[in-house]
């Protein structure tokens with residue numbers, strides 16, 4: 001018997017159980033992991049997209065309530081269409097608890113509210129066209145679809161397409177984003193074609209044009225991220241910032257009743273559609289109406305309610321999964337002044353990781369002093385006065401697990417790093 005899911009304890013099919021836990025589907029043996037397009041930095045952004053009346057605003061408002069107060073970001077203006085939420089990370093939390101630093105800086109995910117898209121948005125239908133360009137500024141997409149018939153107030157919510165069909169909705173939005181990419185590519189190709197005609201010898205431009213035409217043909221049929229691209233093609237793709245390059249996390253908004261009874265006829269259909277059309281991407285069933293109530297409750301009240309209803313909030317999972325679908329890893333800097341969580345792509349070397357802190361760190365990189373969180377945690381003797389962190393660090397040093405790494409070191413998830421760099425010589429250059 002498959003293990004019981006805490007969220008959907010009555011699920012018998014292991015496949016469905018897995019899907020309902022929001023886990024990405026199992027990769028087939030022969031499948032190579034897909035290269036994730038785009039270049040997320042330490043500031044990861046996601047946009048909430050979907051048809052009108054599917055629960056996007058409700059979801060976005062919950063994220064606003066979860067978000068970190070604006071005074072924590074004195075040097076940036078935060079737009080009302082932006083919510084900045086903490087990415088829950090138990091390792092970072094533990095480091096903070098044991099170091100008791102003056103400053104605690106978690107990883108954040110910035111979420112953008114993007115107006116409802118309708119059929120024809122790519123041609124300027126509805127508000128869609130302007131907002132499609134907002135999506136291009138994000139790293140990932142939270143694609144909200146609706147399986148509920150009635151709204152939370154008991155009204156039959158109007159759906160722009162006059163019926164509830166989340167699979168059709170996914171297809172409409174996918175095609176709008178794809179068409180917008182086709183238009184964007186055609187706009188880039190036109191002047192390039194002229195330039196190549198004028199100067200037939202410009203090999204670099206000719207190659208670029210060839211790649212762009214290849215991408216264009218592909219995007220006329222499929223989403224850019226599902227192509228098998230060469231390194232050179234990926235470079236061009238990343239410059240184009242296509243909407244269909246962005247990884248999607250599918251948020252399946254259910255009625256509260258369906259969410260609690262863990263059932264809805266669309267779930268298997270959605271899962272099949274995603275596996276077929278967007279292999280490797282995940283879906284998370286939730287109920288925005290329920291989450292909207294939970295977010296307003298005091299923690300004790302919320303815990304009691306969840307216990308009684310045998311349910312759990314899915315919002316942290318949505319944030320975490322959204323963040324980590326981008327193949328991101330965390331490393332930390334830890335000390336008495338500050339414990340900070342940094343985000344990089346899997347596979348980055350130490351100097352590149354150092355560059356997320358400051359470009360000087362990358363240019364003047366000398367070495368990285370590294371230990372892994374797990375080795376540090378193994379040495380913890382829990383004293384609660386802010387000395388446990390440094391004591392464990394000393395113990396890691398004595399145990400020989402504190403390493404000096406050079407420029408080829410690939411940073412691992414959970415590394416705690418102290419970078420040594422030299423900017424003065426660099427500046428003299």
Ligand code: GDP
Pocket residue numbers: 050051052053054055056057058059116148150151152153157253254255256286287288289290
């Ligand atoms: P948007 O147009 O996609 O931003 O959708 P809204 O967030 O404004 O929601 C549209 C309607 O659906 C509102 O009347 C909401 O109260 C209702 N609604 C949103 N989420 C849920 C849900 O999870 N369950 C139910 N039953 N109704 C919901």
